Amino acid sequence: MENDPSEILVAQVERLFQQGTRILDRQQRTYALGKKLRRLSPEMIVEIFRITCQGARLKRPLYQDGLRILSDLRRLTPLLGLDKMSEVYTLARRKDYQDVVRMLGRFPAQRKVGDGAEDEPTEDPVLKEITLGQRKSMARTRDRDLLNRLCHDQNPAVIYNLLQNPHLTVKEVIRIASKRPTNAQVLWVVYRNLRWISYYSVKKALVNNPYSPPQMALSLTHFLLEQDLEDVAEGDLLHPRLQESALDILSERRRQAAKKIAEGEA
Numbered sequence: 001m002e003n004d005p006s007e008i009l010v011a012q013v014e015r016l017f018q019q020g021t022r023i024l025d026r027q028q029r030t031y032a033l034g035k036k037l038r039r040l041s042p043e044m045i046v047e048i049f050r051i052t053c054q055g056a057r058l059k060r061p062l063y064q065d066g067l068r069i070l071s072d073l074r075r076l077t078p079l080l081g082l083d084k085m086s087e088v089y090t091l092a093r094r095k096d097y098q099d100v101v102r103m104l105g106r107f108p109a110q111r112k113v114g115d116g117a118e119d120e121p122t123e124d125p126v127l128k129e130i131t132l133g134q135r136k137s138m139a140r141t142r143d144r145d146l147l148n149r150l151c152h153d154q155n156p157a158v159i160y161n162l163l164q165n166p167h168l169t170v171k172e173v174i175r176i177a178s179k180r181p182t183n184a185q186v187l188w189v190v191y192r193n194l195r196w197i198s199y200y201s202v203k204k205a206l207v208n209n210p211y212s213p214p215q216m217a218l219s220l221t222h223f224l225l226e227q228d229l230e231d232v233a234e235g236d237l238l239h240p241r242l243q244e245s246a247l248d249i250l251s252e253r254r255r256q257a258a259k260k261i262a263e264g265e266a
Contacts, residue, residue: 015053017066026192030069036077042087045080046100049092053099056222057252064222071103071219072192098248102241103218110210110239113181121181124149136161151175156185163193170199177205184213191216204228210237217242221249 057064092100126167139161172194203220232246
């Protein structure tokens with residue numbers, strides 16, 4: 001018997017992401033996926049986004065990881081082209097795929113550097129006067145005090161080197177991810193780091209940071225536990241679309257849980 005078309009499509013999406021798991025470098029994984037997607041029609045791409053969002057809502061690891069790649073629009077859009085991405089967004093709106101519309105919508109972070117005097121990041125006054133090359137080199141230090149001071153640096157290249165430092169701990173990474181105000185590019189560096197983004201506490205810190213780019217925060221909400229989703233939904237400092245997403249994910253998980261209970265009692 002032939003598979004239902006939707007089952008065929010789901011299998012195709014899973015194969016697409018399974019092939020990518022062999023690539024350890026996040027940038028190369030995004031590039032490989034982008035090359036495959038640009039050969040597909042906008043109609044197919046929007047369905048891939050929808051299926052991925054649905055699977056991520058139910059905390060299925062393959063889809064959660066796939067959504068983190070799809071949400072990196074700064075890297076994905078140049079590979080697919082603005083015209084195709086615009087068509088995908090238009091289709092998502094037409095089909096009322098709200099998860100996809102939120103993911104592809106161009107809206108700013110709830111807060112951003114430069115909004116006011118209080119939104120200027122604080123940096124170490126001594127390190128700030130040192131050249132970028134020196135700070136990048138310092139990021140390889142074993143000195144705990146210097147590591148802590150470098151966590152406040154606002155240059156993505158310094159933070160990139162810092163995240164490669166084997167003496168860095170998750171405590172310091174959380175400090176970087178939760179810093180407010182902060183440069184969005186610094187948060188992207190944390191998000192794209194395969195080692196540190198695997199920690200739940202780092203994901204949670206990025207979601208709850210109002211300076212996080214929306215696509216980043218939206219993709220990470222799918223990893224959160226129920227209590228943390230409730231906190232996001234009620235978080236006055238967070239973007240309304242992020243709150244909507246948290247509520248939608250909660251509703252879907254509770255619906256699925258109720259369905260399993262009903263099936264068990266039947």
